[in-house]
Amino acid sequence: MKKLSLALLAASAALSAQASDVTLYGVLDTALTWQYRENVAGTDSSTVQMISGQYIGSRFGIKGEETLENGLKVGFVLENGYGTDTGTLGQGGRLFGRDARLYLDGDFGYLSFGRMGSMVGGNGPYARFGHVVSPFSCGWGNIGGHLQVVSLGYEFIDNAVAYTTPAFAGVDATVQYSFGTDSKNYAEGATEGKSSVERLLSGAVRYRNDNLMVAFGIETINQAQPQADKNGLDDSISYNLGANYNAGWAKFFFYTQIFENYASAAKTTTFSLAGGVDGYGVNVGVEVPAFGGAVKAGIGYGDFEGSREDKLTMDTIQAAVGYTYSLSRRTTFYTAAGWIKSDYSNEYEALKPQAVEDDYEFTFGLVHKF
Template identity: 60%
Template sequence: MQKTLIALGLAAALTSFQAQAADVTLYGLVDYGLSLQHRTPVQGESDTTFKMNSGMNSGSRFGMKGTEDLGNGMKVGFVLENGFSADSGAMGQDGRIFGREASLTLSGDFGQVSFGRLGPVVGDNGTYALFGAAVSPFSCGWGDVGGHLQVTALGYEFIDNTINYRTPNFGGFDVTAQYSLGTDAKNYGEGVEGKTTVERMGAIAARYRAAGLMVVAGVETINWAQPAAGDTKLDDAMSLNLAGTYDFGVMKLYAYGQYFQDYQKAAKTTTFSVASGVDGFGINLGADVPAFGGTVKMGVGYGDFEGSRDSDLSMDTIQATLGFTYKLSPTTYMYTAGNFIKANYSDKYEAAHPDAAERICEYIVGMVHKF
């Protein structure tokens, strides 16, 4: 009798849990690939590497998300998403358990307001990012060489302590505003959240979508932590971003341009960095073409950068990628790409960085499975 009562109690508890968890979804993505890369530095011998990588097409992740209907048109939802390296099992995002996103959202007729660790609006990852795969056929990167980050400033991948608001859709328009009280809690040191002693950022972006057209414009500002920024004469950063896509059915075209001032770094792989800041601009164009049972992807980019306080430190770079994706099932696809970068540096920058990459060629092949 006692065992029966225990069994009934457990069944009731499980039934209650299932009812409460009915709107909770577990999901994830695993990306494995191989990379063959040839790198030629400004000085010294060229080097060729062959390795297995995780996330060369899409970052490997595991997460859970859920919603609850509060009534009167309002809902509350959450996302807890972990990033990891599939080839080693190591946690990503500096060891955070939910490094890709940890958010709580309240939504209704007023729009959506979210709190937590999020991807930046003027960025490539997360629920509210508007300048990733939506504006580039290779998003923030296929392998080390593909993607528009090769020709733009390097901002944030994800940001802590963020307040985010997105308006409802008005005739195809929506606006997203974002502010972080402290972008990276792991590196505050003696700084205090919400004070000038930690990095803070703000962004706003407006988007228009109609039929096959999408246009998005965004501004991002970064308040660098003091007194460190003052010691290197680094001013607060700003970027202006404009992108658009049009889907013709037989082809989808992409265009993305950015102008920026006073970032710490630019260009993902041939990284250009000056302590007192980097100014510059980048342009990225691309296309998707359905072919051979999959999608052929093409992209080309150009970037021009110089020191914010020393124009004799400079780099211009051109980057091109040709790729292909092929679906094996609704949840599994193969990808492959050939990538090329050529960077030209000023004499002064070369003298200070003799190991800077002048030319990089890379070939990648891999598989993504979503669940």
């Protein structure tokens, strides 16, 4: 009788999943990474660590979709991030920190509500400046990627609504708004949708054909008050241009950004000031099929200064090479090496003697998708 009950429960679950068109999926990414750092104070450090999500963020997700009689699709995505090295939840311990979204998809376009990846980022359906503009996306950990040489905004945002138009002659447009970007960091007494929390507005126009993709976007962040005024931090804005071109024998990538009043910039040798950071960055890369897999290379340059203190500066250059090899349809081996060199003004070195001047890294790992 117990076996029959279990069988009926399993059958019921399978039928329910089929009726709702529900899919379970996930990614496990684990790597060993060596890092060597030198800072402006003259000291150095070396570490070897097991790290999750170096190439692709480890995740587990549930998604489902229903098609209504008029052809309108209604769906959901619930996706968490976690560490395969520790088993802990990512994104500040959120249960569904990567995606918690309800969407409508129809002839009018694609509309979503909830927590999702930001437009100036590399995750989710509204991201316009991630893996499509760099062979290392936003970075394989601290190796490569354009976030090494541009501002640091939000990877994921809470309380968001986003919309992408249908494509006309290869062109579509996207707009995204958050009523409160990070609910875990609201100040005491802060209220979603009010000036007491950070709010984000971004928009992009994209063109795509079989070989070429070009996107231009603007992101603005309304800083939370009154703390931003106390720090002298104005509202942030960035102008973003990215592209890729597939020549057949190789795929080429380009990304550049000009920005003002971000709290920090440069993912690894982070340049951060309470009063904000201004600057620009450029990153180029290439991916070439070779040795049964793909060889990747990229180089970037960033130039930053304090929004209110222009004597506090950092110039940074980064270079990276990598290789991926598919062991099966679901499993991929990867390896990469990177170097980042940052030069600071004397004033900044005096302010932050532990700032990193040189960063060398090497990693290799496995990704398995299910």
